[in-house]
Amino acid sequence: MAKISACVITKNEEECIGRCLQSVKDSANEIIVVDTGSTDATVPIAQQFGARIYPYQWRDDFSAARNYALDQAKGDWIIFLDADEYIAAETIKNVRKIIDKVHGNRKIEAIRCQLNNLEGVGGTLRSSNPCIRVFRHSPVIRYKGRVHETVFKHEQPVKPGNVSSQMLLIYHTGYTKEKMLEKVRRNTAIVEEEVKNGIIRDMTYCYLSDGCWREGKYEKAIEYAQKAIKQLENLYSEIDYKPYVFLINSMTCIKTYSEEVVTQSCQEAIEKFPHHPEIWMFTGLYYRSIGRCEKALAVLLKAVETNACYNDFNRNNDFYALSAEVYLNIAQIYEMKNQSSQALEYYVNVLQRDKYNQVAFDGLLALIRQQEPAAVIYFLNTIYTVISEQDIRFLVEHLTRLKVKKVLDYYHKNLMDKFGDKKLNGLVLFTSCKFDEVFPFFADVFRKHGEYDMELLAVVALLVNESPDAADLLGTQLQPAFRRIINAYFKTETEVQLTDEDFPVFCDVVAEVIYLGSREQVEKLLDLGKQAFSDETARQIGPFLIQQRFFGYGADMTLYYIKRAKPETEQLSLLYCDVGYCYYRLKNFAGAAAYFSKALESGYQRKYIVDFLEWSQQQCSDTSLKDQFNNLKTRYAKQLQA
Numbered sequence: 001m002a003k004i005s006a007c008v009i010t011k012n013e014e015e016c017i018g019r020c021l022q023s024v025k026d027s028a029n030e031i032i033v034v035d036t037g038s039t040d041a042t043v044p045i046a047q048q049f050g051a052r053i054y055p056y057q058w059r060d061d062f063s064a065a066r067n068y069a070l071d072q073a074k075g076d077w078i079i080f081l082d083a084d085e086y087i088a089a090e091t092i093k094n095v096r097k098i099i100d101k102v103h104g105n106r107k108i109e110a111i112r113c114q115l116n117n118l119e120g121v122g123g124t125l126r127s128s129n130p131c132i133r134v135f136r137h138s139p140v141i142r143y144k145g146r147v148h149e150t151v152f153k154h155e156q157p158v159k160p161g162n163v164s165s166q167m168l169l170i171y172h173t174g175y176t177k178e179k180m181l182e183k184v185r186r187n188t189a190i191v192e193e194e195v196k197n198g199i200i201r202d203m204t205y206c207y208l209s210d211g212c213w214r215e216g217k218y219e220k221a222i223e224y225a226q227k228a229i230k231q232l233e234n235l236y237s238e239i240d241y242k243p244y245v246f247l248i249n250s251m252t253c254i255k256t257y258s259e260e261v262v263t264q265s266c267q268e269a270i271e272k273f274p275h276h277p278e279i280w281m282f283t284g285l286y287y288r289s290i291g292r293c294e295k296a297l298a299v300l301l302k303a304v305e306t307n308a309c310y311n312d313f314n315r316n317n318d319f320y321a322l323s324a325e326v327y328l329n330i331a332q333i334y335e336m337k338n339q340s341s342q343a344l345e346y347y348v349n350v351l352q353r354d355k356y357n358q359v360a361f362d363g364l365l366a367l368i369r370q371q372e373p374a375a376v377i378y379f380l381n382t383i384y385t386v387i388s389e390q391d392i393r394f395l396v397e398h399l400t401r402l403k404v405k406k407v408l409d410y411y412h413k414n415l416m417d418k419f420g421d422k423k424l425n426g427l428v429l430f431t432s433c434k435f436d437e438v439f440p441f442f443a444d445v446f447r448k449h450g451e452y453d454m455e456l457l458a459v460v461a462l463l464v465n466e467s468p469d470a471a472d473l474l475g476t477q478l479q480p481a482f483r484r485i486i487n488a489y490f491k492t493e494t495e496v497q498l499t500d501e502d503f504p505v506f507c508d509v510v511a512e513v514i515y516l517g518s519r520e521q522v523e524k525l526l527d528l529g530k531q532a533f534s535d536e537t538a539r540q541i542g543p544f545l546i547q548q549r550f551f552g553y554g555a556d557m558t559l560y561y562i563k564r565a566k567p568e569t570e571q572l573s574l575l576y577c578d579v580g581y582c583y584y585r586l587k588n589f590a591g592a593a594a595y596f597s598k599a600l601e602s603g604y605q606r607k608y609i610v611d612f613l614e615w616s617q618q619q620c621s622d623t624s625l626k627d628q629f630n631n632l633k634t635r636y637a638k639q640l641q642a
Helices: 017-022 042-048 062-072 089-102 177-196 204-214 218-231 242-254 259-272 277-289 293-308 319-336 340-353 358-368 373-380 389-402 405-419 425-431 435-449 452-464 468-474 480-490 500-516 519-532 541-547 551-565 569-585 589-601 608-619 623-635 637-641
Strands: 004-010 030-035 052-055 077-080 085-087 110-118 125-136 141-144 150-153 160-162 169-172
Touching: 004 017, 004 042, 004 062, 004 089, 017 042, 017 085, 030 042, 030 062, 042 052, 052 062, 062 077, 062 141, 085 089, 089 110, 089 125, 125 150, 125 160, 125 319, 177 204, 204 218, 204 242, 218 242, 242 259, 242 277, 259 277, 277 293, 277 319, 293 319, 293 608, 319 340, 319 358, 340 358, 358 373, 358 389, 373 405, 389 405, 435 452, 435 468, 452 468, 452 480, 452 500, 452 519, 468 480, 480 500, 480 519, 500 519, 500 541, 519 541, 519 551, 541 551, 541 569, 551 569, 569 589, 569 608, 589 608, 589 623, 608 623, 623 637
Parallel strands: 004 030, 004 077, 030 052, 110 160, 110 169
Antiparallel strands: 077 125, 085 169, 110 125, 141 150
């Protein structure tokens, strides 16, 4: 029977070291902890597991610390975990069986298994990758690399045997965004220092590209990614596909590279790694960024498909951490296509992975809010649980402003009955349109705590209840922007001019009044925006309304701006397309055809309109309109390919 040494490097790991050592104590004959200067309870906790503690002076070299631990070990095999890693409980019993089975086979120098990265203990799966945490103990098997350290034998990577995740699985819990960025910065600094000293390893440029990409230094990320692709041409690595991820996404973010250049990189990546979902994902996000929505949809769906059947044990897969973004983009494109059932499916997919994603929740509610309340409640209960206070609070807060009163009443009653929470009573009164009752509540909370949300809702209640004198109850804390909007709305002062700084506040007020006020009040507020803002600022009201899915108001506001401001031809083409899109979403295909035609006549060249024309042609039933959309595609084909 082989002897096993478990090794761990620590520094202030009191929150996780116990879990780590608990997972190896029954398999290991000894536990070695090399501590690099803990000032918390790490060492006493480790001692409770019988660990031998070896103090070590840290010198920015992970391999040196790990190799020092190996020097203290006496076993035939090593289990070397990070302090924030642990062996999955259901596979602990297999560790010794696996080692004993391969112990006599000298061709196998290590065990490669799956490592799942979690966002904190018990958190969601972010990514998975193959890892070597178990290997033979030998003077010639050592770690190399100050960071991103790897196990080598005689300057060559060790030869592992693979085991399935059913047999051995390791969890890594230090995958929060904050910790990851901190690690990336630390590791990048060390690699950059190595480069200055003339040390270039196989993965050097890949790691540098990764670091620059995560910090938004996209030009440098591209430079290093291109070097990494050449460097890795004839080398195998678990992350050999990653330079293409960094390259494609950095080009997408910079937006200065031609479509030809980026698509060439995308195609090259797909040819090399056709089975990898991350490659398809970032290619799809690029197409979405340039307005080729139908193409983006096909590629993003391919990413989902390849992830579902992904079985490359030898490469990382970070798609799990990115899947919510993929599903959100798919949902939004389906919604743009007026395909509600497909959009609904993918908004649900987002919320199943990220239940407090406000963008996805708003998209979901926009699609189901007109259904019967019982159906909406049943649907939401498949995602959220009524025994979770956090879930119920989220629902109450976000249902309040969407005029879904019966649904809101159901969740508010749950919040009151199960958790005794009365803080949101005012919001419920708000949705019930009891503005005279709710204004004092919001005003009081605002005066006491100065919260922007309470200030906003108090002002909206004041406007909708047509109570200009109530503004005095908000006190001197009331933002000047809100006071100017109130004065302008009720004309309590002559010729009130709203400033550019007032615009974000004005938009928030508009969004609330659209849901809670009358059509006359909305039109009065929008008329105020037309008159009180400069032309340049007023131009932004239309796009805001469109983004909020208020397509009728968005079209009207955009047409008003066109008539008033007489914009330059290039800008005019964009505005005409916005109007056409609004009419398309409202299924007014005659209006859509008219304004898409105006946009193209004015020189519109963005890719979006190609899909808008195609979708309009598919969805309208009028044969003459179908022909009109088809003729526009044919007539302006060259213009749209430029």
